[in-house]
Amino acid sequence: MTPDSKPFTRAQLQAASRAILREGRWANARVSRATIGGIDWTVKDFGSRSWWVRNLFGRWLLRRELRALGTLAGIDGVPQQAFRVDAHAIAARFVPGLTLDRAPREQLDQAFFLALESLLRQVHARGLVHLDSRGSSNLLATPQGQPAVIDFQAALRTTLMPAPLRRLLEAVDMGGVYKNWLRYAPQSLDAERRARYERSTRLRRLWIGRGYFGVRKERHRGTGQP
Numbered sequence: 001m002t003p004d005s006k007p008f009t010r011a012q013l014q015a016a017s018r019a020i021l022r023e024g025r026w027a028n029a030r031v032s033r034a035t036i037g038g039i040d041w042t043v044k045d046f047g048s049r050s051w052w053v054r055n056l057f058g059r060w061l062l063r064r065e066l067r068a069l070g071t072l073a074g075i076d077g078v079p080q081q082a083f084r085v086d087a088h089a090i091a092a093r094f095v096p097g098l099t100l101d102r103a104p105r106e107q108l109d110q111a112f113f114l115a116l117e118s119l120l121r122q123v124h125a126r127g128l129v130h131l132d133s134r135g136s137s138n139l140l141a142t143p144q145g146q147p148a149v150i151d152f153q154a155a156l157r158t159t160l161m162p163a164p165l166r167r168l169l170e171a172v173d174m175g176g177v178y179k180n181w182l183r184y185a186p187q188s189l190d191a192e193r194r195a196r197y198e199r200s201t202r203l204r205r206l207w208i209g210r211g212y213f214g215v216r217k218e219r220h221r222g223t224g225q226p
Contacts, residue, residue, distance in 0.1 A: 072126055081093045
């Protein structure tokens with residue numbers, strides 16, 4: 001995508017109507033919803049952070065997430081049309097929906113979680129693991145009752161990993177689906193998936209990465225976006 005073909009610029013973003021979705025901490029991007037040209041976008045912006053954060057840490061995080069979203073282009077249920085606004089911000093089409101803790105409970109049935117399981121398998125088939133699928137703010141129920149997965153900042157590429165490590169990370173990833181399935185529709189979670197969830201929980205204890213340098217990411221309730 002050339003600069004001239006970007007959906008919008010920093011100047012247009014600053015003039016647009018925006019709503020803050022997540023303010024973030026000192027090392028997090030500010031996440032907002034911007035309406036530009038009648039289209040809603042989710043924007044991750046490090047522009048207001050310190051020089052060191054926005055120019056070193058921030059650029060690296062944005063580059064990783066933009067690459068991940070590019071890899072997932074065309075998959076329904078993940079943010080689409082991701083692009084770099086400038087050195088300190090990226091944007092993708094806003095995914096409407098409610099986090100699972102706010103979604104109507106009747107939507108969170110067996111069919112919903114089977115669809116969520118399938119969606120995460122599509123992500124894995126593209127050679128990525130999300131690694132924050134247990135976070136309720138990263139899983140949405142859309143107005144149509146379909147699942148969506150957002151916030152791929154922690155995603156890892158698995159294509160060059162040894163097969164055992166890749167399978168381990170994918171199992172930990174899928175454990176997030178089963179954790180929420182067990183929470184919201186436990187009667188429909190079969191014994192085999194329960195066993196997978198228990199294994200993934202044990203495997204997760206081996207994973208020491210929790211947020212930025214051990215600092216947990218700030219969470220919000222309601223509509224969640226990357």
